[in-house]
Amino acid sequence: MTEYIVLSAILFTIGCVGVLVRRNAIVVFMCIELMLNACNLSLVTFSRQHGNLDGQIAAFFVMVVAAAEVVVGLAIIMTIFRTRRSASVDDASLLKY
Amino acid sequence: MTFWILAPVMVLAALGILFVRKAVHAAMLLAVVMISLAVLYAVLEAPFLFAVQIIVYTGAILMLFLFVLMLVGVDASDSVVETIKGQRVLATLGGLALGVILVVALAQTALGAAVGLEEANSGGNIQGIANILFSRWVFAFEVTSALLITAALGAMVLAHRERIAPRETQADRAARRMRDYAERGTHVGPLPPPGVFARSNAVDTAALLPDGTAAEASVSRVLAARGTVRSAPTDDVEELQRQIGDPATQPERAGKDGSAASTEEDQA
Numbered sequence: 519m520t521e522y523i524v525l526s527a528i529l530f531t532i533g534c535v536g537v538l539v540r541r542n543a544i545v546v547f548m549c550i551e552l553m554l555n556a557c558n559l560s561l562v563t564f565s566r567q568h569g570n571l572d573g574q575i576a577a578f579f580v581m582v583v584a585a586a587e588v589v590v591g592l593a594i595i596m597t598i599f600r601t602r603r604s605a606s607v608d609d610a611s612l613l614k615y
Numbered sequence: 616m617t618f619w620i621l622a623p624v625m626v627l628a629a630l631g632i633l634f635v636r637k638a639v640h641a642a643m644l645l646a647v648v649m650i651s652l653a654v655l656y657a658v659l660e661a662p663f664l665f666a667v668q669i670i671v672y673t674g675a676i677l678m679l680f681l682f683v684l685m686l687v688g689v690d691a692s693d694s695v696v697e698t699i700k701g702q703r704v705l706a707t708l709g710g711l712a713l714g715v716i717l718v719v720a721l722a723q724t725a726l727g728a729a730v731g732l733e734e735a736n737s738g739g740n741i742q743g744i745a746n747i748l749f750s751r752w753v754f755a756f757e758v759t760s761a762l763l764i765t766a767a768l769g770a771m772v773l774a775h776r777e778r779i780a781p782r783e784t785q786a787d788r789a790a791r792r793m794r795d796y797a798e799r800g801t802h803v804g805p806l807p808p809p810g811v812f813a814r815s816n817a818v819d820t821a822a823l824l825p826d827g828t829a830a831e832a833s834v835s836r837v838l839a840a841r842g843t844v845r846s847a848p849t850d851d852v853e854e855l856q857r858q859i860g861d862p863a864t865q866p867e868r869a870g871k872d873g874s875a876a877s878t879e880e881d882q883a
Contacts, residue, residue, distance in 0.1 A: 524717075536632055555649060562664060571747050572747065574663070585763075589766045
C-alpha cells in the first residue's frame with residue numbers, strides 16, 4: 519500500500535508547487551483541487567489499510583467541501599475578472615498599499 | 616497492475632499542469648488525473664467514491680472550471696513575468712524538498728499487511744458507508760447541508776450584477792439614433808453589410824465603397840478588435856489581374872479558347 523501513499527505525496531507536492539508558481543488564478547485553483555485529490559487518495563488508501571470505512575467517509579466530506587469551495591472561489595474569480603479584466607493573481611494587489 | 620499503469624500517467628499529467636501555458640489545457644490534464652484517481656478508488660475497494668469522483672469532480676467541478684474559462688476567455692494564458700524575484704526557483708526548490716522529505720519518510724515506514732475491506736464491505740460498500748454516515752457522522756452530514764446552502768447563496772450574491780441604469784428599449788435606441796442625426800449628422804439607417812463589391816462575401820471582409828476604399832462600418836467591431844478582418848482592396852484586384860493576365864483581352868480570349876477546346880473535344 520506504500521506506493522499509493524507515495525503517489526499521493528507526489529501529487530500533493532506538484533499541487534503545492536503549482537500554487538506557488540502559476541499566476542493565473544484559475545490554474546492556482548486547479549492546483550488546490552489537485553492537492554485535495556491527493557489527500558483523498560491517501561484517505562482511501564488508509565481506509566483499505568485499516569479495514570475501516572471511516573476513511574472513505576472523510577474523503578466523501580472532502581469532496582463535498584471541495585465542491586462548495588469551488589463554487590464560491592470561481593464566483594470570486596469571476597467578480598474580480600469583471601472589474602479588472604484580468605484573472606492574474608498579481609493584479610489584485612489593492613490591499614497591499 | 617492498474618496502479619503501475621495509471622501512476623506514471625497521473626504524475627505526468629499533474630506535472631503538465633505546471634508547465635502548460637493555457638488554462639484550458641491545464642483543465643484537461645486535471646481531468647486525466649481525476650479520472651485516473653477514480654479508477655484507483657475502484658481498485659482500492661471504494662466503488663461509491665469511484666462514482667462520486669467521476670460525477671462530482673469530473674462532471675461538476677471540472678465543468679464549472681471550463682465554464683468560467685469560457686467566460687474569462689479561453690485563450691487567457693499565464694504571464695511568464697516573475698513579479699517576485701527568484702520566486703519560481705525558490706518555489707521549485709521548496710517543492711522538491713517537501714517531496715523528498717515525504718517520500719523518504721514514507722519509504723522508512725512499514726505499513727504492514729493491508730487489512731482489506733472485505734469484512735467492512737461484506738454487506739455492500741454503499742450500505743456500509745450509509746451505516747456509518749447516518750449514525751456516527753450524522754451531525755457532520757447535516758452541517759454539510761448548511762455549507763452547501765451557504766455556498767449556493769454566496770455564489771448567487773457574488774455572481775449577481777446590479778442593474779445600475781434602466782434597461783435600454785428599442786424606442787430609446789430609435790430616439791437616440793434620431794438625436795445623433797439631428798446633432799452630429801450621423802447615418803440614421805442600418806450599417807452597410809460586409810462583402811459588398813468585394814471579392815469575398817464573408818463577414819470578415821469589408822465592403823468596398825464606389826471609390827474602392829474599404830467601408831470600416833461594414834465589419835463587426837469584434838472582428839476589427841481581434842484583427843481578423845481580411846481586406847479586399849485594390850491591390851488584391853491587381854494581384855488577381857496579374858494571375859489571369861491582361862484583363863482587357865483575357866475574357867474574350869478565354870471565351871474563344873474555351874469554345875475551341877470544346878469543339879476539339881467533340882471532334883475527338
